Amino acid sequence: MSDRRTITDQITEAALACGFDAVGVARAEPCDEAWEHYRTWIDRGYHGALSYMERNIDARRDVSHLLPGARSVIVVAKNYYTPHIHPDGAVGKIARYAWGDDYHVVLPPMLDELCQIVQDLVPGSETRRYTDTGPVLEKEWAVRAGVGWMGKNGNILRRDIGSWFFLGVVITTADLEPNEPMDDYCGSCTACLDACPTKAIVEPMVVDATKCISYWTIEMKPDVEIPLTVASNLDGWVFGCDVCQDVCPWNRFQTPTSEERFSPREGVTVLNPSDLVDLQPDVFVERFRHSPLKRPKLGGLQRNARTLLSAATVDDADRE
Ligand code: B12
Ligand code: SF4
Ligand code: SF4
Incomplete structure (x- = not known):
């Protein structure tokens, strides 16, 4: 087994041990096709008042604008499903992702731990982490890294935990073994x-x-x-x-999260x-x-x- 394969396997295992539910790796190559879709989305005004979406366009195309020398993108998923439901006909419903603590609080320390693991396993490597915190096409990277497929509803989906998960991304200069993208299982469903x-x-x-x-x-x-x-x-x-x-x-096919802080x-x-x-x-x-x-x-x-x-x-x- 190559060193690159061994190190990638070690990073994957370590990410799961950090508490992530799925991990994948993609090569840090430019996102030309997705970026064209992104530009069309902006040109059509679908972002509305989210003016930050118009900025850092180049970084969204190529993550080496965020980390020069980037070679790999590690994508992680963190399940937030808890076995509660909204009562029938309820008015004042909160979306499931917001029942507990904010993922912008929960995920960054977990991602920092993962960054440290990468730097320890690949001495001299650099890392940058994101979870809805920068100009990164997180869903596109999740697709490339085989973490899930892009559902017709615009969310990343997996067959084992559905779509009730957050995404996190670690861009790194470490040269890791990429995964294959996952098949699309939306089929004819609408x-x-x-x-x-x-x-x-x-x-x-x-x-x-x-x-x-x-x-x-x-x-x-x-x-x-x-x-x-x-x-x-x-x-x-x-x-x-x-x-x-x-x-x-x-x-x-949802399964409850191991993270108590996502409970309502x-x-x-x-x-x-x-x-x-x-x-x-x-x-x-x-x-x-x-x-x-x-x-x-x-x-x-x-x-x-x-x-x-x-x-x-x-x-x-x-x-x-
Ligand atoms: C802006 C944003 C929103 C916007 C726009 C939603 C959207 N679908 O883009 C709003 C405020 C509406 C929103 C809502 C939600 N969001 Co949001 N959001 C983001 C954010 C910050 C950027 C996403 C983005 O770039 N959108 C712009 C569009 C153009 O990008 P895109 O959907 O990736 O577009 C790709 C495809 O559409 C494809 N494409 C486009 N056209 C075509 C055509 C063809 C033919 C093909 C093949 C492909 C294709 O290419 C595009 C480029 O990659 C991300 C974090 C991040 N930095 O990525 C979180 C993120 C997507 N959101 C998230 C969540 C949880 C939500 C909500 C579920 C929250 C809620 N319950 O209310 C909803 C879901 C709404 C929905 N149906 O998508 C999670 C999704 C996790 C997952 N499992 O997928 C993310 C990843 C945050 C995170 N780190 O976990 N969000
Ligand atoms: S796209 Fe999804 S989240 Fe947005 S209004 Fe429609 S059903 Fe609700
Ligand atoms: S499986 Fe059906 S409901 Fe789920 S994202 Fe795909 S088209 Fe939408």
Whole structure:
């Protein structure tokens, strides 16, 4: 067995021992085709107000802009599935990924540990790690590294744990043995495209963020109102949206995460919109410390809650 194979196997085992659920390696070659898709996505304005997506375009094409001399990209998946569900017809639903601690808090120390392992096994090598923290096409790298396939819903999927996982990426100058990409198992299924409440999946694998509930309820500044086309189809979501993953047949193969911090805080998967509207800033800070729900700030969450409440009022008026 070659040294490169042996070291790659050692890194893979070490990544699993760090707590990751899947690991793969890709060669750090430019992402020309994916980058063309990315440019088209930006040119069509599908990123909306996410202006950071327009920056560092070259780095998204070629990771050697982020780490000169990059030779390999290690991609890891961290399962966040916990065996809880939203009650039927609930209003004020939180997306599954946000029930516990923020992955931006949980994953970086795990990735740092992995970086250290790579540097120890390959003396003189350099590493850079990302998890939604830089201009890296993480899903494209996951596909290349054989960590999963790109589902028509725009998420990376695996047959063993579905799509309930976060991605992390370590770019390194170490020369590692790459994996083969995984086959695509979406087949003729269109469940996610059919179920999306706002028709945000405009074609297989292409999500128009400006139509996506997740974009409006997580990313949009508090002073921006949610447009009626989305507001009237929120389907009870107050933060994020899981519809296109909930309906995916591969998500029947979920397995619970080993990470206790992803469990719902106090068992809560739904927030009462009326309570949110009255929530005081000091309580918000205390309750949502290290939670993804901090991202839209209290003002953003309250905007989402008010939108849900006014949609309910319209529904009631319709019934009268
Ligand atoms: C911007 C962003 C969003 C935006 C846009 C969503 C999107 N699908 O791109 C919004 C705010 C809507 C969003 C929502 C969500 N997000 Co998000 N998001 C990102 C982020 C920061 C960048 C993704 C990106 O570059 N999008 C731009 C598009 C162009 O890129 P793309 O989908 O990779 O496009 C590729 C394909 O579409 C393909 N393609 C395009 N056209 C065509 C045509 C053909 C013919 C072919 C073959 C291919 C092809 O090529 C493109 C380039 O690679 C990543 C982190 C990262 N840095 O990668 C997290 C990330 C994708 N998000 C994540 C999560 C968890 C979510 C949510 C599930 C959260 C929630 N529950 O509310 C939702 C899911 C919504 C959905 N259906 O995708 C995870 C996904 C994990 C996984 N298992 O896949 C990521 C990877 C973060 C992480 N580190 O874990 N997100
Ligand atoms: S997250 Fe919700 S709104 Fe966004 S694409 Fe999926 S189903 Fe549609
Ligand atoms: S719902 Fe069907 S088409 Fe959509 S990602 Fe899952 S398997 Fe693929």
